[in-house]
Amino acid sequence: MHFSKRYKTLLICLALSCALVEAQAPDNNSDEAAVRKVLSDINGAWNRHDAVGMAKDFASDIDQVNVLGRWTHGKEEMEKLYALGQASGGMFLGHGIRTSVVQVVKFVKPDVAFAIVESKDDHNHLRTTYVLTREGARWLIRTQTVSPVRDVPAAKAPADK
Numbered sequence: 265m266h267f268s269k270r271y272k273t274l275l276i277c278l279a280l281s282c283a284l285v286e287a288q289a290p291d292n293n294s295d296e297a298a299v300r301k302v303l304s305d306i307n308g309a310w311n312r313h314d315a316v317g318m319a320k321d322f323a324s325d326i327d328q329v330n331v332l333g334r335w336t337h338g339k340e341e342m343e344k345l346y347a348l349g350q351a352s353g354g355m356f357l358g359h360g361i362r363t364s365v366v367q368v369v370k371f372v373k374p375d376v377a378f379a380i381v382e383s384k385d386d387h388n389h390l391r392t393t394y395v396l397t398r399e400g401a402r403w404l405i406r407t408q409t410v411s412p413v414r415d416v417p418a419a420k421a422p423a424d425k
Contacts, residue, residue: 295403296369299377299396302403307364307383315346323397323404331390331410360386367391377403382413389413 302321309317322339329335336342362385369379375398383390395407 292371295371295374295377295398299369299379299403300366302396302405303364303366303379303381303394307362307381310362313350315343315350318346319343321403321405322408323399323406326405326407328408329410331388331412359388374398 305321306318309315309320319339319342322342324339325337326339326342327335327337328342336345362383364381364383367380367382369377371377377394377396377398379394379396381392381394383392389412391411391413393407393409393411394405396403396405398404
């Protein structure tokens with residue numbers, strides 16, 4: 265089969281473009297593992313009552329909306345809030361061990377991830393939404409929104425007439 269010089273050049277450019285895109289594609293497996301580790305570390309720190317550990321992967325300008333709708337801005341404020349809640353007599357003590365399951369991690373851009381985590385302890389059943397960004401080799405939490413999970417009773421069938 266005979267191809268024109270222009271067609272061959274086009275094919276070579278296309279092949280090189282594909283190779284370049286492949287080389288620049290994010291390593292979603294390692295990035296997903298890194299995001300999952302950040303989320304797992306928060307749960308581990310919660311169970312140790314470690315306020316600093318809970319906030320270690322927060323961006324300095326994090327925004328968090330808690331289960332009551334309270335909006336907190338900034339890593340320092342989050343550490344203070346966690347320290348008060350985890351201190352003796354704090355509102356977070358007595359909840360037992362929290363278990364968490366990462367339900368989904370999606371990459372909206374190579375350096376931006378969205379995650380949903382379901383958590384349960386003796387007092388709460390929560391679903392938390394996170395937005396994380398990659399800063400160099402680290403993934404930092406930019407936003408965290410906590411929502412209660414409420415069991416909704418099944419709908420009753422209409423009564424026969």
